[in-house]
Amino acid sequence: MSSFLGNKPVHRVGFGAMQLAGPNSFGPPADPEAAKAVLRHAVAHGVDHIDTAQFYGPDVVNDLIREALHPYPESLRLATKVGAVRDEQGAWLPSGEPADLKRQxxxxxxxxxxxxxxxxxxxxxxxxxxxGTEPPLADQLGALGELRDEGKIDMIGISNANADTVRAAIKMAGIVAVQNAYSILNRADDAILELCREHAIAFVPYFPLGSAFGSGGPKHLAADPRVSAVANKHGITPTQVALAWLLARYERMLLIPGTGSIAHLDENLAVGALTLDAEDLALLDAVEPIPLGA
Known part of the structure; x- marks a missing residue:
C-alpha cells in the first residue's frame, strides 16, 4: 500500500524511531543492539520512511539509525524535526529561533x-x-526555506500546529506534511485533516492509538466493544484496527508507529495489507473520542 510524501512515493506504514531511546525518549536504550536490529528489520520488510529527531535521546536515536542503516537504501526517506531541545530532566523546551533551527x-x-x-x-x-511567545512563523519557515534552497533540506513539514498555522505554512513554504496528534480516540484535528486533503499533502499522526497518557492507548482500544467487534471479525488486534481505521481516512495518511519489539513491528507492518469494509468503518466512526491526555 503506497502513497506520497511530497512527490516521493512511500509505503503508507513507516516507522517512528522515538521509542528506540530510553523511557520518555530520554537517554540511551537498555539494549542498543536490539534497537538497531529493529531498524534493520523494518527496512528489510519494506519500511521506506523513518521519522526521527536529534532531540530524541537527545543525541541517541539518530546515532542508532546511522549505525544500523548507513549507507542508506536509495528509497529510504528520513524525516526529522527541529524546534525543540531537552533539558537535563528530559523536559521538552522550545528552541525555534531561526539560528536555532539552522543549527539543529x-x-x-x-x-x-x-x-x-x-x-x-x-x-x-x-x-x-x-x-507563550514563539518566533514569527514566517521567520522560522524562512530559515528552513533558505536551507532548502541550499540543498540541505528537500521538503518542509510542520508539527503540533493549529489550523491557521497550517494554512499559513502551506502558503509560505509549500509544506508537504502535517504531523499532529490524531487517532480514532482523538479526532480534534478533523478540520486539519480536511485541509491536508484539500491541498493533497500528507497527514502523519502521532499518538495514533490515542494519548500516550491517562486513559488513552491500547488498553482503552481493547475495552471498546466496537473496536473489539471489528478485531474479532477480522482476527486482528485492537491496535491493528485503530491503525487500519487511520489508513482508511485519507489516501495520504502515513503511519509512523514506533516500537522496540520486532514482533510488534511486524504486527504494525501487517496493517498495510488490511482492508476495513463500510460496515466496519461505520461502526468505528461511532467510537467515542477522548480528550488528548485525558
Missing part, C-alpha cells in the same frame, strides 16, 4: 551522515504553551 538541521545532517534531509518538520509549541 546541521546537527541532524551530521548525526545521520547525509548531505540532505528528505523532510524537516518544524515543531511548534503553540498548543503546549498557548500564551
Amino acid at each position: 538541521v546541521e546537527e541532524n545532517l551530521r548525526s545521520l551522515q547525509v548531505e540532505r534531509l528528505d523532510l524537516v518538520n518544524l515543531r511548534r509549541f503553540e498548543r503546549d504553551i498557548p500564551d
Whole structure:
C-alpha cells in the first residue's frame, strides 16, 4: 500500500524511531543492539520512511539509525524535526529561533551522515504553551526555506500546529506534511485533516492509538466493544484496527508507529495489507473520542 510524501512515493506504514531511546525518549536504550536490529528489520520488510529527531535521546536515536542503516537504501526517506531541545530532566523546551533551527538541521545532517534531509518538520509549541511567545512563523519557515534552497533540506513539514498555522505554512513554504496528534480516540484535528486533503499533502499522526497518557492507548482500544467487534471479525488486534481505521481516512495518511519489539513491528507492518469494509468503518466512526491526555 503506497502513497506520497511530497512527490516521493512511500509505503503508507513507516516507522517512528522515538521509542528506540530510553523511557520518555530520554537517554540511551537498555539494549542498543536490539534497537538497531529493529531498524534493520523494518527496512528489510519494506519500511521506506523513518521519522526521527536529534532531540530524541537527545543525541541517541539518530546515532542508532546511522549505525544500523548507513549507507542508506536509495528509497529510504528520513524525516526529522527541529524546534525543540531537552533539558537535563528530559523536559521538552522550545528552541525555534531561526539560528536555532539552522543549527539543529546541521546537527541532524551530521548525526545521520547525509548531505540532505528528505523532510524537516518544524515543531511548534503553540498548543503546549498557548500564551507563550514563539518566533514569527514566517521567520522560522524562512530559515528552513533558505536551507532548502541550499540543498540541505528537500521538503518542509510542520508539527503540533493549529489550523491557521497550517494554512499559513502551506502558503509560505509549500509544506508537504502535517504531523499532529490524531487517532480514532482523538479526532480534534478533523478540520486539519480536511485541509491536508484539500491541498493533497500528507497527514502523519502521532499518538495514533490515542494519548500516550491517562486513559488513552491500547488498553482503552481493547475495552471498546466496537473496536473489539471489528478485531474479532477480522482476527486482528485492537491496535491493528485503530491503525487500519487511520489508513482508511485519507489516501495520504502515513503511519509512523514506533516500537522496540520486532514482533510488534511486524504486527504494525501487517496493517498495510488490511482492508476495513463500510460496515466496519461505520461502526468505528461511532467510537467515542477522548480528550488528548485525558
